[in-house]
Amino acid sequence: MTNSILFLTIFLISISFFGWSCFRYFRLITLGKAENRFDHLGKRIRDLFLYSFAQRCSISGSYRFGVNHAILFWCFMILLVANTEFLLAGIFPDYINLANLPTGLYYTIALIFDIASLLALLAVLTAAGRRLFFPPKYIEARTRDAFFILGMVAVLMLAFFGLHSSEIAQGSERAALYMPISSFVASSILPGASTESLISLANISWWIHAIVLLCFLNYLPYSKHMHILTVIPNSFFKRLTRMSLQPREEFNKGNVFGVGQVDQFTWKALFDSYCCTECGRCSDVCPATSTNKPLNPRLVIHDIKENLLTNGPMLINKEQAKLPLIGGGQDGSIDEEVIWECTTCGACMEVCPAFIEHVPRITDMRRDLVEMKARFPQELLNFFENMEQRSNPWGIAPAERTKWAAKINVQPFEAGKTECLFFVGCAGAYDARSRHVTLAVTKILDSAGVSWGILGKDEPCCGDSLRRLGNEYVFDRMVKENIEMFKEKGVRKVITQCPHCYHTLKNDYRRYGIELEVVHHTELINNLIKEGRLELTQTRDLGNIAFHDSCYLGRYNNIYEAPRKAIALATNQAPVEMERHHDRSFCCGAGGGRMWMEEKIGKHINVLRIEEAMKENPETICVCCPYCMTMFEDGLKDKGADNRVKVLDLAEIIAKAIK
Amino acid sequence: MLVVVCIKQVPDTTQVKIDPVTGNLIREGVPFIMNPFDTHALEEGLRLKGKYGLNVAVISMGPPNTEITLRKALALGVDNAVLLSDRAFGGADTLATSKVLAEATRQLAQKEEVVIVLCGKQTIDGDTAQVGPGIATRLGYSQLTLVEHIENIDLQAKKIIARRKLEGRDEVVEASLPAMISVVREINTPRYPTVPMRLMAEGATVTLWDNKEMKLNEETIGLKGSATQVRKIFSPERAVGEILGDGAANPDEAANLLIDKLSEGGLILI
Numbered sequence: 015m016t017n018s019i020l021f022l023t024i025f026l027i028s029i030s031f032f033g034w035s036c037f038r039y040f041r042l043i044t045l046g047k048a049e050n051r052f053d054h055l056g057k058r059i060r061d062l063f064l065y066s067f068a069q070r071c072s073i074s075g076s077y078r079f080g081v082n083h084a085i086l087f088w089c090f091m092i093l094l095v096a097n098t099e100f101l102l103a104g105i106f107p108d109y110i111n112l113a114n115l116p117t118g119l120y121y122t123i124a125l126i127f128d129i130a131s132l133l134a135l136l137a138v139l140t141a142a143g144r145r146l147f148f149p150p151k152y153i154e155a156r157t158r159d160a161f162f163i164l165g166m167v168a169v170l171m172l173a174f175f176g177l178h179s180s181e182i183a184q185g186s187e188r189a190a191l192y193m194p195i196s197s198f199v200a201s202s203i204l205p206g207a208s209t210e211s212l213i214s215l216a217n218i219s220w221w222i223h224a225i226v227l228l229c230f231l232n233y234l235p236y237s238k239h240m241h242i243l244t245v246i247p248n249s250f251f252k253r254l255t256r257m258s259l260q261p262r263e264e265f266n267k268g269n270v271f272g273v274g275q276v277d278q279f280t281w282k283a284l285f286d287s288y289c290c291t292e293c294g295r296c297s298d299v300c301p302a303t304s305t306n307k308p309l310n311p312r313l314v315i316h317d318i319k320e321n322l323l324t325n326g327p328m329l330i331n332k333e334q335a336k337l338p339l340i341g342g343g344q345d346g347s348i349d350e351e352v353i354w355e356c357t358t359c360g361a362c363m364e365v366c367p368a369f370i371e372h373v374p375r376i377t378d379m380r381r382d383l384v385e386m387k388a389r390f391p392q393e394l395l396n397f398f399e400n401m402e403q404r405s406n407p408w409g410i411a412p413a414e415r416t417k418w419a420a421k422i423n424v425q426p427f428e429a430g431k432t433e434c435l436f437f438v439g440c441a442g443a444y445d446a447r448s449r450h451v452t453l454a455v456t457k458i459l460d461s462a463g464v465s466w467g468i469l470g471k472d473e474p475c476c477g478d479s480l481r482r483l484g485n486e487y488v489f490d491r492m493v494k495e496n497i498e499m500f501k502e503k504g505v506r507k508v509i510t511q512c513p514h515c516y517h518t519l520k521n522d523y524r525r526y527g528i529e530l531e532v533v534h535h536t537e538l539i540n541n542l543i544k545e546g547r548l549e550l551t552q553t554r555d556l557g558n559i560a561f562h563d564s565c566y567l568g569r570y571n572n573i574y575e576a577p578r579k580a581i582a583l584a585t586n587q588a589p590v591e592m593e594r595h596h597d598r599s600f601c602c603g604a605g606g607g608r609m610w611m612e613e614k615i616g617k618h619i620n621v622l623r624i625e626e627a628m629k630e631n632p633e634t635i636c637v638c639c640p641y642c643m644t645m646f647e648d649g650l651k652d653k654g655a656d657n658r659v660k661v662l663d664l665a666e667i668i669a670k671a672i673k
Numbered sequence: 674m675l676v677v678v679c680i681k682q683v684p685d686t687t688q689v690k691i692d693p694v695t696g697n698l699i700r701e702g703v704p705f706i707m708n709p710f711d712t713h714a715l716e717e718g719l720r721l722k723g724k725y726g727l728n729v730a731v732i733s734m735g736p737p738n739t740e741i742t743l744r745k746a747l748a749l750g751v752d753n754a755v756l757l758s759d760r761a762f763g764g765a766d767t768l769a770t771s772k773v774l775a776e777a778t779r780q781l782a783q784k785e786e787v788v789i790v791l792c793g794k795q796t797i798d799g800d801t802a803q804v805g806p807g808i809a810t811r812l813g814y815s816q817l818t819l820v821e822h823i824e825n826i827d828l829q830a831k832k833i834i835a836r837r838k839l840e841g842r843d844e845v846v847e848a849s850l851p852a853m854i855s856v857v858r859e860i861n862t863p864r865y866p867t868v869p870m871r872l873m874a875e876g877a878t879v880t881l882w883d884n885k886e887m888k889l890n891e892e893t894i895g896l897k898g899s900a901t902q903v904r905k906i907f908s909p910e911r912a913v914g915e916i917l918g919d920g921a922a923n924p925d926e927a928a929n930l931l932i933d934k935l936s937e938g939g940l941i942l943i
Contacts, residue, residue, distance in 0.1 A: 267872045385868040395865060403685060403706055411688045487868045 021104045021224060028228040035235040036243070039288065042326035046281030049261075051251040058250050065249040065369070067091075079144065080367070082137050089134035090242070096127045096174075097227055104224055113188065124189035128178070132195045135171040138164045151298070159237050159292075166230050169222065175199050176219030180212045238292040245368045248289045251282055252369035255521075257360050257570045260374050262525050263381070263486045272381025272484060276321045276339050277329045283375055287319035289368040296362035296372060301601040302355040306616035309355040311362040311372040318375065320346030340379055353379045354391055357619070358482045358606030359565040364597050373606075380484025394483065397610040402488050405474040406440040407610060412471045418442070418449040419468070422456060427467030429504025436466045437519065439512040440475050441640030447647065448511075448640040454669035455511050455535050461672050462547040464538075466509065472499070478514040481522060483607035497528045507531045509538055511665065513566035513639045514605070520571070534567060536638050539668050540576035543583050550671040552586040556662070557633025561589035562623070562646070563599035564639035577638055577664045584671040590630045600626065604641035624649035628659070635661045674828065675785040677778050678718040678731045678751070679808065680711040682742040683798040691908050707742045710793025714856050716863040717823065718791050719750050725826060728752045728785065732777045734762055734770060740879050748866035748874035755781070759883040764896030767799070771807025772894055776887055778812060788828065790853040794819055802855070809853035817848055821859045826850070 052058075064070050069084035103110045112120055142164045144150075145157060179199035181187040190197050204212065234240055263271055273279050294312060302309035318339075324346050325335035337346050340353065353376055362372045383389045384398075400409030415438070416424070427435045436459065442452040459466050474496045480489040508530050510516040520532035533541075542548045559581055567573045574596050581589045594600045603619030613619065624646065627635055635650075637643050643661055650656040684703045692699050707715075718729045730753040731746040733739050743754040757777050765773070778790055790812070792805035802818070809816035821838035824845065831850040836843050838857050866874075884891065892898060917934065918927035935941045 265868065265872060267869075267876070271868050384865075388865040388867045390865075392862065395862065398865060403704065404688075409687070413688065413690070487871065 018105060018107055024225075024228065025101065025105060028232055032231050032235070035232065039235055039240075039323075041330065042322050043281050043284050043288075045277040045322075045326060045329055046279050046284040047277075049280035049282050051282055054254055057254060058252075061252055061254075062246070062250040065252070066246045079150075082140050082144075085133055086137040086141070089130040089137065092126060092130040093134065096130075100223065101227070104220075121189050121192040125192040125194075127174075128193040128195050131171045131174045135168060138167045138171070142168075150294075159239075163230070163233070163237060163239050166226055166233070169226050170230070173219045173223035173226065177216055177223060179204060180216040180219065183207060184209060184212050184216070238290065241289050241291040241368055244285065244289045245291070248285065248369045251285065253371060256572055257363065257373070259521060259525070260377055260481070260486075263385075263490065265487060265490060271385035271486065272383070273375075273378035274340060274382035274386055275329075275335055276318065276325050277335075278382075279318070279375070279378065283318070283371070283378070284322055286368075286370040286375075287315050287322060289370055290315050290319070291368055292316075293367065295365040295367065296370075299361040299365050299598065299600075301357055301359060301361070301603060301619045301622075302616075304600075305619050305622055307355045308349060308615065309352045314348055314352065314372060314375060315370055317346050317348050340382065348379065350383065350389065351615070353383065354611065355608075355615070356606050357565070357601045357603060357608045359601035360569045361565075361598070361601065364569050377482060377484055380482075381486055382484070384484040385487055390483070391611050393611050394607070397479070397483075397607075398485055398488065401475060401477070401480055401485075401492070405492065406444060407475070407479065408440070408444055410444050412473075414471075415443045415473055416468070416470045418452050419456075422453065424456070424470075425467040427469055427503060427505070429506075432467035433465035434467075434507040434509050435503075435505045436468050437476070437508050437510045437515055438468060438473060439510060439515045439640065441644075442511050443473070445640060445644070447643060451511060451640065451643070451663040451665050454663065454665040455509075457669045457672065458535075458539060458542070458548065458665060459509070461549075462542040464509075464542075469499075469503070474499070476515045476518040477522075478518040479607040479610060481518065482605070493523060493526050497523065497526050500528060500530070505530065507533070509533055509535060511535045511640070511663075513564045513571070514641070517566045517570050534571075534573060534638070535665055536567065536573060536577040536580065539664065540580045543580060548668070549673045550584050550668070551673050553584060553667070553671045554586070556585060556667065556670075558631060559585060559587070559589045559634045559636050559667070560592055560627050560630045560632035561595070561636045562592065562602070562627070562642055563595055564637065564642050565599065565601050565605050567638055568599055569597055577636070580664060580668060581636060584668050589636060590632060592626050592630055594626065602637075602639075602642040602645035604645050609641050609644070618649070618652065620645035620649035621652050624653055624655070628653065628655065632659055634667075635659060636664055636667060637661060638664050674725075674727050674788045675781060676718045676721050676727045676729045676789045676791060677781060677787055678711070678715050678729060678746070678791045679774050679804070680715060680731055680733045680742065680746060680793075681708045681796050681798075682706070682733065682735050682739045683708045683796055686797050691906065705738070705742065707745060708793055708796045708798075710795060710797070710856065710858065712793075712863045713858055713860050714791040714793045714854075715746055715749060715751070716861045717854075717856055718789075719864065720861065721789065721823075721826070722750070722752075725828060727788065730755060730781055732757060732774060732781075734758070734765070734773050734777075736763075743879045744874045744877070745866070747877045747879070748871040749864060750870065753880065754877075755880045755882055757882050757887070759887075761884045761889075761891045761895050764899065765894060766899035766901040767801050767803035767807055768900045769894045769896075769898040771804050771811055772898065773887065773889065774804065775808045775811035776889055777882065778808065780882075780887070788831075788850045788852075789826075789833070790814065790851070792853065792855045794855045794857050805853055805855035812851070812853070815848035815850070815852040816855075817846060817852055818855045820854050820856050823854070823860075 069087055099112055112123060142161065145160060175196055178187065178193055178196035182190040182197055182200040183204040234242060270278060290312065292312065296311040297303045300311050321337055321339050324337045329335055340348055341350050356376045358373050360373055397407055400407055404412060425432055438452055441448040474492060477489045477492045508519055510519065510532060513534060516532055516534040519530055523530060561578060561581065563574060578589055600623050601619060602623055603613065635646055637646055643663060646661045650659055682705045685706045688703045690699045715731065721727050722729045729751045731743060731751050732755045733743055734757040737758055739756055743756055747754050755777060757773055762773055778787055781787060790808060795802035806816050806818060817835050817837060819837045819839065820835045822836040824834040824836060826833050832847055833850055833852050834845065834847045835854065836845050838859060917930040920927040936943050
């Protein structure tokens with residue numbers, strides 16, 4: 015009786031403290047702006063089961079060690095029941111006791127708990143062993159924190175066995191036969207022990223279990239293990255599209271644009287920051303982090319959380335925030351250069367097992383820098399002016415958009431006369447190298463009998479880089495004009511040769527009320543071959559072809575197989591895969607507006623990717639994006655390999671194979 | 674105290690074509706931009722505002738659509754924008770233009786003391802570089818052309834020290850205020866407008882002054898007041914070029930030929 019009153023007191027104190035911690039943390043989430051993550055409930059509930067309970071992300075891809083996490087997760091779910099019972103029985107020992115359940119059910123539960131405890135112990139030891147002896151390079155964060163929590167879990171399991179084995183040794187456990195591990199401990203370690211010592215062992219074990227359990231609970235919110243509380247709900251709130259699309263901004267006087275203070279994020283962005291498990295996968299795959307640049311996606315999320323914890327209480331009281339979100343030069347503040355280094359490749363989001371959305375956070379902050387503060391790397395000034403004045407990145411006269419077609423016969427797009435608009439894109443129209451790709455695409459279109467036309471000098475830039483760079487105001491104005499023109503000209507079907515045009519026209523423009531049927535040339539080519547509209551002879555003179563997945567085709571739009579199939583059909587050999595491919599592909603370094611900026615810090619991203627490609631000894635590298643083309647060709651020159659290896663667009667490979 | 678920045682809206686010359694038959698500029702569909710040199714003059718005005726607490730007014734003579742360009746200046750942070758627009762101002766050469774701009778400055782000076790008039794060194798459509806000096810002459814201000822750096826302004830002593838960028842040398846000069854300063858691109862990097870400022874500028878007032886306001890003698894302004902008359906616009910014939918050596922096969926030889934050629938023409942000294 016004394017025991018249960020003492021325990022009740024401790025329990026109430028610690029549960030209140032835990033409740034207070036949670037309240038303090040989760041109240042801060044309410045500072046965030048509104049965002050609807052309760053739509054498509056069916057899909058969300060499905061994701062909740064798929065990703066939380068089936069642990070799809072932990073085990074996915076090359077992260078085989080996630081199996082250990084899945085085991086621990088399931089043991090944790092089971093032991094959650096065990097521990098709830100344990101706590102309640104501690105408070106109401108006379109009323110709550112599993113042993114009061116019907117025999118069959120009790121034995122089954124006892125068996126499950128016993129085995130789950132062993133598995134949890136083994137999983138914890140494996141995790142500790144891995145951190146000690148085979149630490150993966152991307153696990154860099156708070157190892158002490160990890161050991162502390164692993165230690166706590168191990169002690170909990172040991173106390174479980176201590177308690178139950180001493181009860182079995184005393185003969186007071188009727189399910190002894192169904193608790194093989196506890197029974198084993200009882201029979202191998204405890205035989206011959208006196209009843210008193212068995213009772214005190216049971217008592218000590220019980221108290222250790224109780225205290226450690228309550229400590230564990232209270233430690234959670236202050237450690238990376240907070241994810242235990244947040245990731246399950248976050249798998250319900252997770253984005254439903256492959257890459258979350260940045261919402262539009264309303265350009266009304268008095269509005270704030272972008273995020274320059276932590277409470278300008280949406281609640282989901284703030285919630286995300288509580289979900290980080292510090293697993294380091296995002297750092298592992300980030301092109302900036304991999305080339306020794308200050309950007310590390312994990313730290314961006316960490317800094318958002320720290321900033322929220324520091325400023326949140328003040329903001330709740332309508333006081334001024336004291337720690338700047340951007341450029342404070344300390345923990346909880348993100349440096350400007352970090353914000354500009356992101357290529358928006360989305361690799362971090364692809365691998366994050368906690369469904370954190372890193373890229374939109376970076377674009378949010380870019381919006382603040384561009385739109386509210388007009389602060390950005392100097393190279394971008396010209397870029398922004400050129401886009402606004404001449405609707406292309408280089409500021410070349412629109413009249414020169416058709417120069418690539420000087421020697422061929424091209425129809426202007428006219429609804430009714432031509433079926434598809436071939437949206438050439440700025441690179442395709444102006445860039446000397448990409449013009450060859452444009453010509454290759456037209457050759458394919460013509461030989462397959464596709465009805466197509468171009469907008470010529472009236473073709474605008476799609477605005478991709480503007481949007482990724484946070485210049486939403488100019489993007490917004492351009493898109494509205496472009497859509498007006500598309501509607502006027504009756505554009506419905508669009509062919510693009512640039513994944514950035516593709517993604518922007520297809521997915522971003524949708525938010526402006528136009529549903530275009532956009533097809534990237536990789537998909538189109540594959541379809542034309544399938545339909546038998548392209549007659550190919552198999553070219554073999556390209557040698558080994560290494561294929562590079564462009565971020566905006568692959569991760570953003572799930573186009574992986576179309577170009578591979580087309581290469582296989584045109585060359586009678588499947589392309590060679592680089593070490594990182596498909597959804598784990600490594601960015602060329604030019605996305606997210608990085609194409610227009612200097613890469614001043616660390617190793618060049620394109621050089622790293624070229625080194626990876628060269629390991630496969632290719633004679634040809636196949637790309638499907640004009641930015642990738644530029645970055646790969648530059649990278650090859652950098653490595654002095656441009657005379658041995660050539661970079662070709664898929665369209666060029668196919669055009670060569672046309673009979 | 675006031676800084677007056679004179680800006681001109683010009684056709685985006687990279688997009689201007691000349692009709693080969695009539696010799697006229699094809700202006701149709703060509704977008705207008707703020708004269709690039711003037712963007713630097715404007716930036717310098719805004720920097721003086723920040724540094725010396727001066728007010729900045731922009732003036733521009735042109736057709737009514739010049740308002741768009743003036744709004745851009747408002748979005749960058751000028752205090753006042755005045756559009757000088759009247760049919761009587763049309764067809765003006767540099768002389769007639771400088772008369773209108775000088776008069777506008779004079780009228781602004783009646784309300785607030787003008788210390789500096791800033792101009793771009795020239796416009797990209799006319800390329801004469803005469804309007805700035807014309808304004809200075811008409812107002813009796815000091816004139817400092819081709820300024821690449823303003824070193825100091827002493828508002829008490831009414832002195833300015835500036836560095837001028839001349840061919841092959843710099844010149845640091847002192848002049849008394851008020852002064853007209855025409856700037857080169859090297860003087861600064863223009864700023865970019867923030868969105869709240871752009872939105873503010875959309876609804877801000879651009880003051881319109883026509884000749885009723887200006888009260889200039891119509892014989893001295895516009896086409897009538899112009900000392901020069903345009904008779905013909907044409908692209909100058911370009912002499913056929915010459916390929917020196919074979920750069921691909923023997924780059925050294927080609928480079929030597931080029932050096933010889935340049936020194937023969939007195940373009941470089943060896």
